[in-house]
Amino acid sequence: MSLWKKEEYKHISLENDIEVNTLIIGGGLTGLLTAYYLNNKSSCIVEARRVGSGVTKNTTAKITYLQERIYTKISSLTNKSKARIYLQSQVESVKDLINLIEKEKIDCDLVKTPSYIFTDKKSKLSKLKEEVYFLKKNNIEISKSSLPINYKNYASYKVNDTYTFNPLKFLTKLYEILQNRNIKIYEQTKIIKIKRENNKYICFTENNKIIASNIVFATNYPYFLFPLLMPLKSHLEKSHMIITKYPKYLNFSCININKPTYSTRFYKTNNNIYRICLGSSHNTSFNNNDKKSFSKVINEFKIQEKDIIMEYSNTDIITSDYMPLIGKIKESMYISCGYNTWGMTNSILGAKIITDLINKKENKYSKTFNPKRINKSNIIKLPYYILSNTYSYITSKILKNKSWYKNIKTHYKIGNDISVYIDENGKEHKVKNKCPHLGCGLIFNEVEKCWDCPCHSSRFDIDGNCIKGPSNKDIKLK
Secondary structure, eight states, X not given: OOSOOOOOOOOBOOOSOEEEEEEEEOOSHHHHHHHHHHOOTTEEEEOSSOTXXXXXXXXXXXXXXXXXXXXXXXXXXXXXXXXXXXXXXXXXXHHHHHHHHHHTTOOSOOEEOOEEEEESOGGGHHHHHHHXXXXXXXXXXXXXXXXXXXXXXXXXXXXXXXXXXXXXXXHHHHHHHHHHTXXXXXXXXXXXXXXXXXXXXXEEOSSOXXXXXXXXXXXXXXXXXXXXXXXXXXXXXXXXXXXXXXXXXXXXXXXXXXXXXXXXXXXXXXXXXXXXXXXXXXXXXXXXXXXXXXXXXXXXXXOOGGXXXXXXXXXXXXXXXXXXXXXXXXXXXXXXXXXXXXXXXHHHHHHHHHHHHHTTOOOTTTTTTOTTOOOHHHHHHHHHHHHHHHHHHHHHHXXXXXXXXXXXXXXXXXXXXXXXXXXXXXXXXXXXXXXXXXOOBOXXXXXXXXXXXXXXXXXXXXXXXXEESSOOSOOBOO
């Protein structure tokens, strides 16, 4: 389920062994943008499900460098120089994405949309002012301005050179451009094993293999543990979105600078006006009551139940220093992830950095966003990451049937092996209740009707099909 609709097209799966120069794993914004900039006919994309079916389809789709108070966070965990570099990368990425849309004449409902940051807590006013001061010192034209909507806040500031769009319309057109360039995109094609042999990578799907000189991981969360050790460098944050119809179109987006995050923007089609309300963001290790989280969004935005069109969640990687992980992780192997909820700008940033690295060109951002970088934030947050992973793993095993479930008869666990969901017709859907990624127990999401992994956010439908990684295997009972 998603507000963003894409045009249907005939998709193909890999049906034979192939050899390419560059294999891109992941068919979201990062994957397709990387293929676009590489512009190499001897490259291909593989997507385990459908193009745009992951994080891309559930984004709020704001193209902005105004990202709550991320620059002062980076300054405190690294230094002001790194924060300035990140700000520069985001401002440039906004321009790069707009230039691409205009160059290719992509119809994706692009609108120049003012962005606001604000605080709904008086105690955070100094933090807001600190962020604004940093932006002004770095030549960003930001001014104090009232929010265009009645929402509790103590101060708000606005920039004008930001945008919103429809990400799946954009992705659909990008797909067509790549097809016209004869760059292959294989959907329903999972990579289940990779090995290095004769200076090349052999990547195995369920029935075939791909030999590649370079590999790019463009997935939301990498399915491997080594060499990156993601669980010790980041945590996962889940946000909950509610889409409502709205009587009039308001051209702005806003986000608060304190936790939990609350954000809103509007989207207009020929027939309807929608409001996208995002909130109740939290570390997935410590809160898995999705029904309660959606209720918090409803209460925060004073939403009437009758106005709700859709409800869905999204999960993002939050890195230790709030900067993305982009670059080489081992010989001829690259990754772009860890976008800290700002995937629209960081997708194009990652695509351009990796393209330069593969083509042996210098990139001014590659050192700053090197995925193997170490700074004080890694050390400061390591105990927290160890606690998060340990807590989510142990509680997922011990607390099988959560206390907040009101109707435990419709979804429950049998022992340590089986999860059961009984649908509205009384049919039982039995699956394995262990995530194939790293073995965590699964939790039923009552609102979206799926099984979620609290450790690293894999997701499975009621019949056991994996619909979101990092797991690349299903949990079907044989």
